[in-house]
Amino acid sequence: MSNLALKSANELFTQVYAKIGNIAPLAANTEPDVRQTFSAGLQALHHKAESLLQWIIAMGQVTVDDQGDPLNLEIGTYTWDPLPEDVAALVSHADPVDEGDEYGTDEDPNDVVDEQLTAQKAPILEVIHDPGRLPFRLQDFRSMVAAAGYKGKVEDQERQAIIRMICGYKLYPTHTMEKELAEHQFVTKSIPKWTSSATNIDNIQVLEDRALAREIYILKDTQNNNVHIWIKCVLRNIQALQLVQEWDTLSPELQLQFRHAVAETYFSDEFARISKYKITERRKKIKRAALYRKFNTHHNKIISRRRKFATLFTMLGPTVLLDPALLHLTQRGYPRSSKYFDRVLAIVIRELENDAFQVDIPWLWEQRRFLLRAVDAIAGSSTFEHVRAFLDNTCFADMDYVTDSDGVDI
Numbered sequence: 001m002s003n004l005a006l007k008s009a010n011e012l013f014t015q016v017y018a019k020i021g022n023i024a025p026l027a028a029n030t031e032p033d034v035r036q037t038f039s040a041g042l043q044a045l046h047h048k049a050e051s052l053l054q055w056i057i058a059m060g061q062v063t064v065d066d067q068g069d070p071l072n073l074e075i076g077t078y079t080w081d082p083l084p085e086d087v088a089a090l091v092s093h094a095d096p097v098d099e100g101d102e103y104g105t106d107e108d109p110n111d112v113v114d115e116q117l118t119a120q121k122a123p124i125l126e127v128i129h130d131p132g133r134l135p136f137r138l139q140d141f142r143s144m145v146a147a148a149g150y151k152g153k154v155e156d157q158e159r160q161a162i163i164r165m166i167c168g169y170k171l172y173p174t175h176t177m178e179k180e181l182a183e184h185q186f187v188t189k190s191i192p193k194w195t196s197s198a199t200n201i202d203n204i205q206v207l208e209d210r211a212l213a214r215e216i217y218i219l220k221d222t223q224n225n226n227v228h229i230w231i232k233c234v235l236r237n238i239q240a241l242q243l244v245q246e247w248d249t250l251s252p253e254l255q256l257q258f259r260h261a262v263a264e265t266y267f268s269d270e271f272a273r274i275s276k277y278k279i280t281e282r283r284k285k286i287k288r289a290a291l292y293r294k295f296n297t298h299h300n301k302i303i304s305r306r307r308k309f310a311t312l313f314t315m316l317g318p319t320v321l322l323d324p325a326l327l328h329l330t331q332r333g334y335p336r337s338s339k340y341f342d343r344v345l346a347i348v349i350r351e352l353e354n355d356a357f358q359v360d361i362p363w364l365w366e367q368r369r370f371l372l373r374a375v376d377a378i379a380g381s382s383t384f385e386h387v388r389a390f391l392d393n394t395c396f397a398d399m400d401y402v403t404d405s406d407g408v409d410i
Helices: 002-021 032-061 084-093 109-128 138-146 154-167 174-183 192-202 207-219 226-249 252-266 268-276 281-322 341-353 361-379 381-393
Strands: none
Touching (some): 109 341, 138 226, 154 281, 192 207, 226 281, 226 381, 281 341
16 A cells, blocks of 8 residues: 555656746746745745655655665755756757866766776785785884874775785784884873773673664764774774674664664754754754754764675674774764775675685784784783674684794783
């Protein structure tokens, strides 16, 4: 019944859209009474369209896709096919364009896109297919922590992040890492509260409460220097990997409640202001709904990025936890991303799934030990134990043990 009603509504709306396409704007010398009537009609149409859009977006939030995520029906997510008369009008009024005018050449714009995509993916694919690829050094790691990430444009940082995940780091003796990191003033013992908070989240028994606590932990920005930023990134990466698994087990109803609860934390100031507005409760409800939708748009993109991050962790293990870049959010709350990153990442994951790429068990143990020695030297024993427990329960849960040449069993 619902499908038939929706089909009928779509057919009617298509007719309405066609009628709207035939409405011409008023001329500059239109009489005032005609202009007033036109304006009133336009405002009434706007009110009906806004109400319809509010209903559609709300319905999307309780309708899940094949992955169990609510449909994202925000403005700009989908576009109508242009009406034939619109296309004709655009063509007839368009300025003449010389061939190749946009790019200064006669090449196909798709070729330019392909060149940019190739420039982004080629260095990564070269590393994937190089059996003699070398690990990064302790100095490279130290520079990354000191700079709170990688240098260069966003696409350069993304490329460097993935290459380091694939190559890993050379393992050094424990005393060497402690000495090198201490000499460069990287040692800080001021973060046990972050770690204890993360550990306490693991002990929350109710799934939806635990997932909510993880999300709020991830979104809080409490670090105050570059070393703290890197430590918080490691803890954030772990929380994100745990949360993406828990998210998939929540029912659609609980996912919606979860998002509303996080939105009220994320936009707490905005919600407080709405409560103080001297407007009707109906208008307040509309404004709150807009904030919920805004966060849902953010969260859809965040969950998508975390899924890809989790895939990399499944394939590459501990090196992924070292990364400060791929889960970084912009000031607007979206995952930071260059134009072609999602396409590049899909290509990289496909190549990593190829049988030609192999990650051996000794390499994984080396990367585990590099990570844990770095965390211990920089953040102390509580963070060390937290990270080790996560590794023991995930990628190393059923893995054969490989002896440590340094004699330290971690």
